[in-house]
Amino acid sequence: xxxxxxxxxxxxxxxxxxxxxxxxxxxxxxxxxxxxxxxxxxxxxxxxxxxxxxxxxxxxxxxxxxxxxxxxxxxxxxxxxxxxxxxxxxxxxxxxxxxxxxxxxxxxxxxxxxxxxxxxxxxxxxxxxxxxxxxxxxxxxxxxxxxxxxxxxxxxxxxxxxxxxxxxxxxxxxxxxxxxxxxxxxxxxxxxxxxxxxxxxxxxxxxxxxxxxxxxxxxxxxxxxxxxxxxxxxxxxxxxxxxxxxxxxxxxxxxxxxxxxxxxxxxxxxxxxxxxxxxxxxxxxxxxxxxxxxxxxxxxxxxxxxxxxxxxxxxxxxxxxxxxxxxxxxxxxxxxxxxxxxxxxxxxxxxxxxxxxxxxxxxxxxxxxxxxxxxxxxxxxxxxxxxxxxxxxxxxxxxxxxxxxxxxxxxxxxxxxxxxxxxxxxxxxxxxxxxxxxxxxxxxxxxxxxxxxxxxxxxxxxx
Ligand code: NDP
Numbered sequence: 001x002x003x004x005x006x007x008x009x010x011x012x013x014x015x016x017x018x019x020x021x022x023x024x025x026x027x028x029x030x031x032x033x034x035x036x037x038x039x040x041x042x043x044x045x046x047x048x049x050x051x052x053x054x055x056x057x058x059x060x061x062x063x064x065x066x067x068x069x070x071x072x073x074x075x076x077x078x079x080x081x082x083x084x085x086x087x088x089x090x091x092x093x094x095x096x097x098x099x100x101x102x103x104x105x106x107x108x109x110x111x112x113x114x115x116x117x118x119x120x121x122x123x124x125x126x127x128x129x130x131x132x133x134x135x136x137x138x139x140x141x142x143x144x145x146x147x148x149x150x151x152x153x154x155x156x157x158x159x160x161x162x163x164x165x166x167x168x169x170x171x172x173x174x175x176x177x178x179x180x181x182x183x184x185x186x187x188x189x190x191x192x193x194x195x196x197x198x199x200x201x202x203x204x205x206x207x208x209x210x211x212x213x214x215x216x217x218x219x220x221x222x223x224x225x226x227x228x229x230x231x232x233x234x235x236x237x238x239x240x241x242x243x244x245x246x247x248x249x250x251x252x253x254x255x256x257x258x259x260x261x262x263x264x265x266x267x268x269x270x271x272x273x274x275x276x277x278x279x280x281x282x283x284x285x286x287x288x289x290x291x292x293x294x295x296x297x298x299x300x301x302x303x304x305x306x307x308x309x310x311x312x313x314x315x316x317x318x319x320x321x322x323x324x325x326x327x328x329x330x331x332x333x334x335x336x337x338x339x340x341x342x343x344x345x346x347x348x349x350x351x352x353x354x355x356x357x358x359x360x361x362x363x364x365x366x367x368x369x370x371x372x373x374x375x376x377x378x379x380x381x382x383x384x385x386x387x388x389x390x391x392x393x394x395x396x397x398x399x400x401x402x403x404x405x406x407x408x409x410x411x412x413x414x415x416x417x418x419x420x421x422x423x424x425x426x427x428x429x430x431x432x433x434x435x436x437x438x439x440x441x442x443x444x445x446x447x448x449x450x451x452x453x454x455x456x457x458x459x460x461x462x463x
Contacts, residue, residue, distance in 0.1 A: 011037050011145075059195065152268065167265060177262065202233065215361065362395075403432050
């Protein structure tokens with residue numbers, strides 16, 4: 001008899017959910033974690049990042065308050081004080097994750113796990129316990145939930161830059177930051193550092209930031225970046241980083257430009273964390289470093305499963321949680337496992353003006369049908385007294401034949417909070433008529449989604 005019915009490698013969002021649900025359904029479960037209970041999201045991702053976004057909003061909030069009659073002066077931002085407060089909260093959350101697993105009866109193992117064979121796991125030293133004595137456990141089923149790691153581009157001097165892991169623990173805020181990469185992390189940290197007063201250069205190799213998002217939304221973001229004091233270098237790649245005096249760096253770009261900065265921040269994507277797991281010896285199929293799984297998260301080895309970023313499907317925390325939840329139910333519950341509408345997974349980029357989307361982009365939708373596209377660009381009421389040049393942008397994409405709303409996109413205050421509700425409507429397959437029948441909440445930005453009367457344009461199917 002194996003030691004466990006299920007052993008989970010990696011206590012990030014997906015792994016923790018999978019372990020807990022399995023244990024609640026009567027399985028004997030163990031879990032190994034080498035670095036942080038709660039994984040990337042809680043320690044080096046979504047949660048501390050959002051706290052940093054809140055920190056970066058302070059100066060504008062003070063300006064806004066002044067515009068509304070408050071006599072407010074804002075002094076300098078105390079970075080070490082903020083980082084200490086943030087770390088205290090993250091330590092608290094780590095403890096909660098650990099105790100949730102404990103209470104669910106999950107066996108906790110601190111250390112780096114590797115697969116010895118399809119049923120044996122060895123847990124050895126890792127960052128959380130560098131002197132751990134290796135121990136072996138056996139399990140009937142094993143889930144790989146090891147997440148991903150940030151990558152640096154293969155350029156000269158890349159070691160002189162930092163990755164997002166380090167950005168959360170800088171001892172002081174750099175006065176100048178050059179961010180390489182125009183994806184989620186690049187755009188979010190550009191907003192964070194600019195909001196806190198750093199001079200930010202943002203370098204990306206496409207013409208627009210946020211590849212994969214709706215083109216028009218990307219154009220709105222490109223227009224907004226300089227208004228936040230961010231210098232944009234679009235359509236260029238970094239070629240070389242050099243060390244200058246006093247810790248400064250020089251970034252050479254493909255167009256011949258150089259940028260002198262205090263910190264080079266690589267936000268150039270993440271790769272699945274499979275190193276040292278022993279997957280090759282077991283014959284687990286991988287593709288571009290990601291564990292290949294079927295729709296039920298099963299790998300090519302019958303008792304091994306994988307969930308979350310290590311599979312490189314939709315690399316978002318709530319998706320990893322959904323995958324872990326469903327897998328545990330499928331393996332150990334007598335009920336039908338919960339299903340999820342992955343195709344309408346909403347997403348948000350927490351820039352200083354939040355971007356949020358659900359469903360298809362206009363470009364994707366036009367490949368499927370003729371479209372009615374509704375857009376609105378307007379100055380929200382809050383901005384009127386402030387006098388800042390800032391507009392909200394909202395967009396609905398409607399399939400002309402079915403009249404279903406197949407995509408919704410927004411840039412503006414509270415876009416992420418608002419898009420969660422719209423995501424329910426898009427997931428439910430509601431029509432533009434349903435949106436039109438819905439009474440707005442006045443005066444809000446959100447009401448614009450139910451008051452768009454006539455299409456801004458009609459788009460013919462492209463293929
Ligand atoms: P992204 O994949 O979002 O963006 C990577 C960026 O780096 C792109 O602009 C890409 O350019 C560029 N890039 C990649 N390789 C190179 C290179 N060799 N030289 C120059 N530029 C390069 O990755 P991130 O690191 O921003 O984020 C990783 C993932 O984490 C996201 O995809 C997302 O899944 C998750 N995440 C989610 C967040 C959220 O939900 N709010 C927040 C942060 C992260 P190109 O487009 O040309 O490939």
